[in-house]
Amino acid sequence: MSGGHDYEGLSYLSLSPFIIVDLVNLRSISINLTDETAWIQSGATLGEVYYKIAKTSKIHAFAAGICPSVGVGGHISGGGFGTIMRKYGLASDNVVDARLMDVNGKTLDRKTMGEDLFWALRGGGAASFGVVLSWKVKLARVPEKVTCFISQHPMGPSMNKLVHRWQSIGSELDEDLFIRVIIDNSLEGNQRRVKSTFQTLFLGGIDRLIPLMNQKFPELGLRSQDCSEMSWIESIMFFNWRSGQPLEILLNRDLRFEDQYFKAKSDYVQNPVPENVFEEVTKRFLEQDTPLMIFEPLGGKISKISEIESPYPHRRGNLYNIQYMVKWKVNEVEEMNKHVRWMRSLHDYMTPYVSKSPRGAYLNYRDLDLGSTKGINTSFEDARKWGEMYFKGNFKRLGLVKGKIDPTNFFRNEQSIPPLF
Secondary structure, three states, rough: OOOOOOOOOOOOOOOOOOOOOOOOOOOOEEEEOOOOOEEEEEEOOOHHHHHHHHHHHHOOEEOOOOOOOHHHHHHHOOOOOOOOOHHHHHOOEEEEEEEOOOOOOOOEEEHHHHHHHHHHHHOOOOHHOOEEEEEEEEOOEOOOEEEEEEEEEOHHHHHHHHHHHHHOOOOOOOEEHHHHHEEEEEEEOEEEEEEEEEEEEEEOHHHHHHHHHHHOOOHHHHHHHHHEEOOHHHHHHHHHOOOOOOOOHHHHOOOOOOOOOOEEEEEEEOOOOOHHHHHHHHHHHHEEEEEEEEEEEOOOOHHHHOOOOOOOOOOOOOOEEEEEEEOOOOOOOOHHHHHHHHHHHHHHHOHHHOOOOOOOOOOOHHHHHHHHOOOOHHOHHHHHHHHHHHHHHHHHHHHHHHHHHOOOOOOOOOOOOOOOO
């Protein structure tokens, strides 16, 4: 366990007796600006990594996620979305070495583990293969000043048109430009309203952004006064709705969802979803207190990497990823079942509009509804249903790597890779 953020709690829960390897004290971060790399121990959080980079350089970053309390180990090993992924790829795409302890207690690096195992660690869920102690990653170059903006709109016909338009261009925009869409609701007086938020990072100044937006997405009506220039590390605060607060907040490992419970799912969209679907989503969102959908644009560097170059396969041909989430506060089975049923129903409704054969899913938004292993004796065939949703054709190669490095299936959980021989 590096951060304890597994969406189904597999970092620290199981229905059968289990062992936790707690990596919380393995959190050193060593930055080498000469070759623009860093060795990061798996127990460090993204916030700790970002803080250390920012204190070391004003023009470097790491292409990884937004939530600062997420542990590096799990995040990298499942892929790792982030605001600069369209220019620099996923977190896992930027790994150049790793140190792993195998089932026999032997510590291996890239050279001694071999390229097959090194391939598997970068997006295949490293917990299936051993304990990754540390990662060597490439740092990304960023300008001293980047630009951010937020544009919020109530859901309705005009908003549906904006989101529909975004679907066609979000993955095709300049690689320096990342525009994600958040759909949620809020209570205004006694009435609940659904809104969409365009949350944006641009690796450049306002003077370059405005002409780009006017050319590619004039419908949003962006003005220079809507934008703020800031450092890259300040953009991390911006995306966490903490602009102006001390950077030391990034070092707080206990940032959580305010003791809320949640259920999440994921999808990949390959063709724009019809406008009327957002009307139905709005109706469904009004049934819940805290529903959420986040659309993260793909394209750019992500699409330039072959789907077999790493275990993470959802690349060329995918417009964006959807993260679905619903949260609640009452810790009762009946309450949980109500919200989980709602989430499953929304996911079912979206079936015609998302990827197919298999329907894609993102490992870091883990979902046990897709299926789970049956302990130590799970067959590879039994696991294919959910395994191919996460990894497509790469699932077989992951199974073969597992068969070599951990043939007795010692490192396992409810959705680990079963060994294939």
